[in-house]
Structures are given as structure tokens and as C-alpha cells.
Amino acid sequence: xxxxxxxxxxxxxxxxxxxxxxxxxxxxxxxxxxxxxxxxxxxxxxxxxxxxxxxxxxxxxxxxxxxxxxxxxxxxxxxxxxxxxxxxxxxxxxxxxxxxxxxxxxxxxxxxxxxxxxxxxxxxxxxxxxxxxxxxxxxxxxxxxxxxxxxxxxxxxxxxxxxxxxxxxxxxxxxxxxxxxxxxxxxxxxxxxxxxxxxxxxxxxxxxxxxxxxxxxxxxxxxxxxxxxxxxxxxxxxxxxxxxxxxxxxxxxxxxxxxxxxxxxxxxxxxxxxxxxxxxxxxxxxxxxxxxxxxxx
Numbered sequence: 001x002x003x004x005x006x007x008x009x010x011x012x013x014x015x016x017x018x019x020x021x022x023x024x025x026x027x028x029x030x031x032x033x034x035x036x037x038x039x040x041x042x043x044x045x046x047x048x049x050x051x052x053x054x055x056x057x058x059x060x061x062x063x064x065x066x067x068x069x070x071x072x073x074x075x076x077x078x079x080x081x082x083x084x085x086x087x088x089x090x091x092x093x094x095x096x097x098x099x100x101x102x103x104x105x106x107x108x109x110x111x112x113x114x115x116x117x118x119x120x121x122x123x124x125x126x127x128x129x130x131x132x133x134x135x136x137x138x139x140x141x142x143x144x145x146x147x148x149x150x151x152x153x154x155x156x157x158x159x160x161x162x163x164x165x166x167x168x169x170x171x172x173x174x175x176x177x178x179x180x181x182x183x184x185x186x187x188x189x190x191x192x193x194x195x196x197x198x199x200x201x202x203x204x205x206x207x208x209x210x211x212x213x214x215x216x217x218x219x220x221x222x223x224x225x226x227x228x229x230x231x232x233x234x235x236x237x238x239x240x241x242x243x244x245x246x247x248x249x250x251x252x253x254x255x256x257x258x259x260x261x262x263x264x265x266x267x268x269x270x271x272x273x274x275x276x277x278x279x280x281x282x283x284x285x286x287x288x289x290x291x292x293x294x295x296x297x
Contacts, residue, residue: 006174009221010150013172014125017101021127024102080168080284081196081245084108088194092116093162096186098151098179098195099123099169103132103144109165110144120161121146122154152178159188166195168284171222180235184291193237193289198222199244200281207266208277228287237289238297246284253278 083105089095091114097106100121110119123129123146132146149155151166152175164183173179183193200222223231225242232240248256253275265274 009172009174010124017125018127021102021125021131024131080198081286083165083167083194083196083286084112086194086196086286086288087163087165087192089113089117089163094160095119095163095165096154096156096161096183097121098154098164098166098183099172100132100146101128101167101169103135103146105165105167106132106144106146107136107139107141110141113143115143117143119144120156122149122151124148124150152182154182154186156186158185159191161186161191162188163192163194166197168197170195171198173221176223177231177235180231180237184235184237187291189291190293191291193232193240193287193291195287196245197228197285197287199225199228199242199283199285199287201225201244201247201283202281204281205277207269208274222282225283225285232287232289236291238292240289241287243286243288244283245286247280248282248284250275250279253282 083097087095087109089109089112091112093113094117095106095109095113097109097120100106100123103121106119106121110117113119121132121144123132126148129146129148136144136146147155151169151173164187170176170179187193201224203224225244228242229240262270265271
């Protein structure tokens with residue numbers, strides 16, 4: 001992918017998530033990896049009083065622990081899974097969340113690693129960082145820090161973290177090899193990669209991947225499950241594997257496509273063509289890998 005195309009994707013993602021943060025601050029929670037996706041879903045009220053769109057990707061991912069930690073961060077969660085279910089965090093560990101958004105996974109991680117541990121959140125969107133820091137203050141969590149930057153250029157030293165987590169963000173990057181190389185760099189030997197993400201179970205037509213709205217909505221930027229494993233291995237990880245947690249059926253894709261405007265679609269296509277292209281191809285998954293203890297492993 002060209003540098004220009006990568007920057008176009010980054011700006012589109014930053015704009016969508018900035019609007020999502022502002023919507024949450026105004027009392028309207030977003031879903032489906034963006035603020036105006038899945039508008040046909042059923043709205044419900046969150047514990048913070050925000051109106052939440054219960055779309056098929058973001059709903060029902062967390063237990064009561066999330067609301068008890070920060071109802072505001074839960075309202076701002078735009079993920080496709082719960083990476084803490086596979087991270088197996090222990091007291092004293094250091095965690096990094098790539099694309100931390102409203103901060104929910106960071107705050108939950110901070111509580112699990114305890115006062116001797118540390119949780120970092122990295123995000124490129126100022127509005128999201130402001131929201132996350134407010135949620136942190138309200139939750140009274142001290143062992144967390146939110147950093148400004150991109151997931152392709154992580155502002156932390158080599159080998160600092162025990163666990164890299166992320167929730168439906170890596171698919172949004174236009175340079176996934178850089179993301180995985182940076183994740184590997186900051187992970188200590190023996191450390192873990194524990195990510196929830198959207199994956200593709202088969203290749204999709206080029207026109208589906210050309211729609212910018214689908215990039216910022218978490219689908220067209222997704223990797224094939226086998227490609228994810230191959231890229232993690234190329235970055236230096238071992239034991240890389242993808243576990244599909246949910247396949248999205250046609251009815252859910254129709255729901256997800258409800259917010260696509262004509263200008264979001266490549267010339268000569270329509271929403272029905274997009275649905276046909278994606279039918280049977282899209283899933284949420286847990287992606288696991290480990291940095292080897294030594295080069296010989």
C-alpha cells in the first residue's frame with residue numbers, strides 16, 4: 001500500500017473516531033468501530049446515561065466488571081471482542097493497548113495487574129485521549145497512562161511490555177507489517193500478543209476493499225486469517241494462531257451496511273454488491289502469539 005493511501009486511511013480513521021469521542025461525550029455511545037455505523041440497531045441506555053446503539057459487532061462483549069470500572073469507558077468501547085479474555089494478565093505485568101480509544105481495556109488491565117503493574121494506552125486521536133483520561137480520573141485508576149502516537153510507531157522502549165493487547169484496531173492500519181514489527185519490538189522475550197480483531201475467512205473483491213467507509217468500519221482493512229498468522233511469524237512471533245469467535249451472517253451484514261452512503265461506495269457498486277462480496281467472509285477472532293525467549297527457540 002502506498003504511503004499516500006496509508007495516510008488517507010489514517011486521516012479517515014482519526015476523523016471517525018474523533019466524532020465517536022465527541023458523540024460519547026455528548027451522551028450518545030457509538031458502535032461498530034465508528035460513530036455512525038449500524039444506525040439500524042436497537043438503542044439502549046448505558047449505565048452512564050448515554051444512548052448506545054446495540055450493533056452486532058460491539059454488543060455483549062463485557063461483564064459487569066467493565067461498567068463497575070468505568071461506565072463512561074464502556075459507553076465508548078468500539079471493539080469487536082474482549083482481549084482480556086485471552087491476555088491472562090498477572091499482577092506486576094506491563095500491558096500496552098494499541099488504539100486504546102475511550103480507555104476501557106486499559107483501565108480493566110490496570111486493575112488486573114495491580115499497583116505493581118502498569119497499563120499503557122496508545123491512541124492517535126486527541127478527542128479519544130481526552131475522553132480516556134477523563135474516564136481514568138473518574139475511575140480513580142493510578143497505574144495507567146495514555147500516550148499520543150500511532151500504532152505503526154510506538155513511543156515506548158524496546159522490550160518494555162509483557163502483553164500487547166488491542167481491540168478491533170489493527171485492521172484499521174494501512175501498514176500492518178509496521179504495526180506487528182513495533183508490537184514485537186516493545187514486547188519482552190517471552191511476552192505475549194493477545195488481540196481481538198476482525199478477520200476475513202476468504203478473500204474479498206477489490207471494490208469492497210476500496211470503500212473508505214468500510215476501512216473505518218473495520219471490515220475492508222481486515223486480514224485473511226492465514227495472512228495474520230503469516231505476518232506475525234514474519235515479525236518474529238511464534239505460536240501464532242487465530243481463533244474465530246463469531247462469524248457474521250448475512251442479516252448482520254445488512255445491519256452493518258445500513259450506514260453506508262452512496263459516496264462511500266466505489267463507482268459502479270451499491271450496498272447490495274457490498275453485502276454479496278462480504279457474505280460468509282467476515283468474522284471476529286482472538287489472535288494470539290508469543291515472542292520467543294531466545295533467538296534459537
